[in-house]
Amino acid sequence: MKLTRPLIVLTSQIIPLVITLLTCRVSLAAAAAHGTNGMVASVNPIATQAGVNVLKSGGNAIDAAVAVALTLGVVDGDNSGIGGGCFMLIYRTNGTIVAIDGREMAPAAASRDMFIRNGKADTELSQMGALASGVPGALAAYDYAETKYGRKKLKELLLPAADIAERGFKLDEHYAARLRGSAKYLGRFESSKAVFFKPDGQVLGEGDLLKQPDLATSYRSIAGQGVDWFYHGAFGEAVENWMQRNGGIMTAKDLANYRIVLRDAIQSPYHQFNVVSFPPPSSGGVHVTEILNILEHFDLKSMDEATRLHVIAEAMKLAFADRAFWLGDPDFVKVPVGLVDKKYAADLAGKIDLKRVTMVETHGTPDDWQNNLFKKHTTHFSVADAEGNWVACTATVNTGFGSKVVIPGTGVIMNNEMDDFSTQPGATNFFGLVGAKANAVAPGKRPLSSMSPTIVLKNGKPIVALGAAGGPTIISQVALELVCMLDLGMPPEVAIAQPRIHHQWYPAQLSVEKSLPQKVQKALEAMGHRLEVKQTIGVSQIVARNQDGDGFVGVADPRVSGKAQGW
Template identity: 50%
Template sequence: MIRPNRARLAAATLPLLGLVTFGSLTTCLVLLASSARALAPADFTATGTQHAVATVQPIATNAAMEVLAEGGNAVDAAICAALTLGVVDNHNSGIGGGCLILILSPDGELIAIDGRETAPAAADHDMFLVDGKADPDLSQVGPLAVATPGALAAYAMALDTAGSKPLARLLQAGIAAARDGFPLDTNYANRLKGASEVLAKFPGSKAQLLDAEGKAHPAGYVLKQPDLAATYEGIAKDGLDYFYRGPLAERVGAWMAENGGVLTAKDFAGYEPKRREPIVSKYRGLTIVGFPPPSSGGIHIAQMLGMLEPFDLAAAFKKERHDGIHLVGEAMKLAFADRAYWLGDSDFVDVPRGLIDAAYLKTLSEKIDPKKATEAPAQGEPPQWRQDLFGRHTTHIAAADAQGWWVGITTTVNTGFGSKVIVPGTGLVLNNEMDDFSAQPGAPNAFGLVGMENNSVAPGKRPLSSMSPTIVLDLEGNPLMTVGAAGGPKIITQVVLAIIGVVDGGMTLAEAVAQPRWHHQWRPDVLSFEKQTPIIDVLPLAERGHAVGMLSSGGITQGIIREESGELTAVRDPRVPGKAAAR
């Protein structure tokens, strides 16, 4: 086989076309690009002394900053941003979906609020099987795909617990954007075009999001959503009752009954957000605060970092970057093997605390060979797994203020435009979170994730999530960073890459967010890279036995870091339009 000259490839990037195997050597078929799309830090950071916000949409960031200027805290600002994103970024998130909220208070209290959706009471274990096999169309599109939304209830709980502004005030920017309209950016327009054929099948979705012919509007078109404005206004006037026990729930329940769904008004009325105990772990002396089940993110971020602690990543990245990439990829693989088997809603199934036990992580770390890729045929077996138990197209909002409030909210409707259903008269994009359950053990979902019985469908159960709002505390226990991401299972690996980029790579948070990403989720057994990755970083990994592939999207990360000066720097991902702001 002819080996490329690595020196000539050092600056080349990596649109990977496929996998080719020559004997025992797995390598990648590449098409060399003449130049890389720069992701160097530029206009996607903002630094200030009072407060900071980062989101994927300038309208949402501006709304949050207005709340802060009025004397609101970071909790108020983050929730205002989330509600506004439910209008201007509703292909990713909204109150028709769910969220996970992680808050650090000025006195050091950690608050984790679970607004994950729940399966309807009429859901059953085999509801997505046809002739004994999982049918992904049923769990991804249409009425059966919809779980009971939880985001709005979680926002209200967060405000009651730690906010200072009324919910009605925080809805105003969203009301204005829905009523008066907003120009579609390129990202929204592209998502709309990609989903238009399916959206057109549902009258409510077609009427709100598409033109009279059922075609997608172009970038720059001013999209008005009067029904969504009316829903927000109803909530502002009547509170949660409007949504969970009033007109919205009744209208959705009636539509579901007429169209083969199982979600009912009673499911809405019975929904409750939950306070959870955050997962707290250590990495190189720093404290890592993550979200517990039904999120898999907190556990697996702790696992990956714990596995990597024995290795000198700083030296690896400095000497031969591919050495560090290999080590991190192997840790990702082992953590996702555990995810597939052990993780689920801890209110329904046993999720062992031993998954983050130091001795167990040492056994996993010892499986990592620094020189070659290793097989991970199955999950590990954590200690006391019977006794010691835990009680995707998405978006993340980061906010912090000088009072000491630090907030991460990850919110989602799952895949783009969720179930593609907008019930006429509501304006609400409904989630397709039922696809995050394991419809059948071993069958992959829309993100290619394999799950087992712990994540099977059951009435009232929360599907497993990759959402990973994370807060990092410094050596003295003071807030250092909040970071989170969108991108299905890539959420977990993005957060890990941001943390190790800062801690081990000596990067600024902006550089860590902008760096080309890699991802491994156990099944399929492929180490995947963004196309901006220099080929010189990838070819040695193929030679070590990794099957390598290309990430169609590396996901979207938002974060805030406290500088040595005490200033707050907000960072938004340069991969999509967005805005970081600070004062």
């Protein structure tokens, strides 16, 4: 689906930073990296370096993105890996856009009520253990991207990551904290304890060396035998054996039947820009677009900070109400294209009161919703090269360490994406999201996702690639950063550091980062917002063109120890 019109304004004409700082405060310091030949931004310095090494050795942005992904599966395995899924958005030098859906699929034996016990959804079953995992799709997506659009062989990208897994890496404070927080649940599975715990039974901590020899062997097996080892061979057999012993339903045949899907990216104008984002089963692209379409009816730059954030929050609320009802896998349910229609957004914008919170009782109904349809814990990284290839990729195993299960002998952490289905109408998932029958469990269906890899075009050429991690806050992070860059003229390092807000309709509260000034918080409360103050909200990565259009700038979220690096 394409919603396009001519672009007539140069987006590199950025408003001077001094003006920007008058309209929106900087709460954190985000260091910008610069480069003329390419740029990589990810949540981990080791993974970023892997991507830069590939660029320097003659690879393009697709090669580098796959190298980053595979390395993150080693050094950031609590967030992503080959036991999970991804959405990969690619802009190629010839101007074509590719959207690769590597989202997990429900096993063939899955059923609508598989998580219902005594008439109520049992969230532990959908979040942990043998029933929690969907069939992983990330590796299939990386293999497709590499084979079709890369210059190197998948083997060349796997082996350096395998070496890191074998020799180990020291845990930083962030990884150690996440591991500590999941230790109680990881400890329930012997194969997981073998990876993440010391011989004395204590979980690994900051500064400890995490070695993953089984994962290294798995990577080398894929390098030698291709992805068939994973989808048609030993890995599938290992999964089925473990599942049978532990009450799971996934089989080797489920792995063999996995397929990536090529989707039509959503393209929608926003002011003088063209925003390219991921279609369903991502709710991210739909609702980032819906939020921006609503906000286009307001002069955000002229507003004081509290009013601007109030309007953005109200737009988020309207979009998330639609998400709860309409969104699901378009191969199974009707997802209206009208959700990203400009006229529909204008109607929604008319419901926003600039001074007070408006109650949103239920979802909206876009025109021709019956017929005009989309075709049938997490990490984000962005990569660009000098030839004109850009990649925005968001990958995940869902919550930290996914299902908490490492398949014995493989080192692969399995996802818990089944929790992203609506396990029961009205029931909330780990992130507090509610859903309806559009996102109900069904065999072979892909669960709804908030992942929002996004590329912004100027005159048909990419100027920004961004995305985020953090469940439903991904959508709000991307929307906020786009507003900061495209409406307020902020450079990426300033945009990414702004205090964040998030409203997902249910529960009826506005989450704000602690760094948001007290004066602004009080003003939002006076408008009727019920605030939930959080230390931080989400993690983002941005790669963009320099203001002069020559070379790149990259920023990693200052809330964690990521890294952007160019050359």
